[in-house]
Amino acid sequence: MNTILLVCRSITYAKRVQRCLQGAGLRSELVRTPVGVASESCGYSIRVEERFLKKSLSALDACGLRPKKLLRRTVEGYEEVGA
């Protein structure tokens, strides 16, 4: 199962993202953003299944929310993906 991290600027923003996805019936998980993969460090991300990424981004758009960046887990680490 491929997953995508929706990187958020703060825990409060991450909780807003999670609430929005919950409201749209989409499953997600709150996780710490791995140090080094996002420039700001010590942040929180929402992990979603890649197959639900499009739906997730549509739901967030409707809530007026936009993650800082999207990261896909690869064997080498993380790579940024375009929305």
Place this chain on the structure above:
Amino acid sequence: MIYLDNAATTMKKPARVIRAVEDAMHRAGNAGRGGHGAARMADEILFELRETAAELFGCPDPEHVVLTMNATHGINIAIHDMTARGKRIVVTPYEHNAVIRPLKLHGAEIIVAEAAPFDRDCLLNAFEDHLRRGVDGAVVNHVSNVFGCRQPLEDLAALCCRYGVPLLVDASQSAGAEKLDMEALDAAYLAMPGHKGLYGPQGTGLLLVRDLTRPLMAGGTGSNSVSPWMPDFLPDRLEAGTQNLPGAAGLLEGLRFVRERGEDHIRAHETALIAETIRGLRRIPGITVHWPEGLSPESGVLSFVSSACSPTELGEKLAERGFALRAGLHCAPLAHRTHGTLEEGTLRLSVSAFSTPGELSLFLRTLRELQKPAQAGL
């Protein structure tokens, strides 16, 4: 003890508030500082608190709900930000030292919109006069912590909007008993304690901000840690250091209590008790009530004095008989100056959602007994 000092803090809390504090002390970790279950629980408590407060006080975004230690802390943040843009600040004649002292600390020129007691039109005219002449900010004490009078907040806020002046609302005595809508008021800042009309624990408060605000304190936030500067987003920008999580858990339950009972219902209960108390006090010789005849009470706060002894002495006599009231200036000398009671202050009685008519009947009976020797000239 019959507790009638709820304007200082509501000592009696809903049982759910106390349970939530205890539960958080057993199970909650440090919010925004970890990925484990205990930290997640703390994150959830804080987020629910922000969401609930945003909904209750008309704040469009839960990220703009900032957790503070008390109303004074929130007011200090707001004044630190407000005075960075200009020092001429207009205030009502009822401001608490929580407003006056931070303004002094920041070198502000404090302009009091002078008005006769209980004269709203006079206050509105004085306020607008100063806005027209040019000020950099405005502070409005919504309900006086001494006399219980409600300022015409909606009209004052509309004036501030018209003149483009940022408004700080001190809702210390109104939050929980008055409907407050930050967006409708277009207030720049709304500060309130968590431990009074919101029935949370002491050491809690809320500041709702309209815009990105200058931080008063700096430190760890659990976000953007590589930067030596405070984050440029809310609420992290204004929340340095570990939060009072048990307090926040209790405050969340306090907000839920207020939401379920309803501000209108709480206010109706409190003002009915005060109306009955005013009637009773006016029947006791030698007692002067600082509330105009014919005007319905506007809050759960009331001040009075006795011709027989000072407010402090009377407060002590009542305390000996098991009644908790507060005597003195109540940290609001400006309000006392406005009402001509600066020399000795007043004795203040304040009720909560938990106060009962029976408690106030007992208080009136006791006060009547205490006044008897004075009536007899003893």
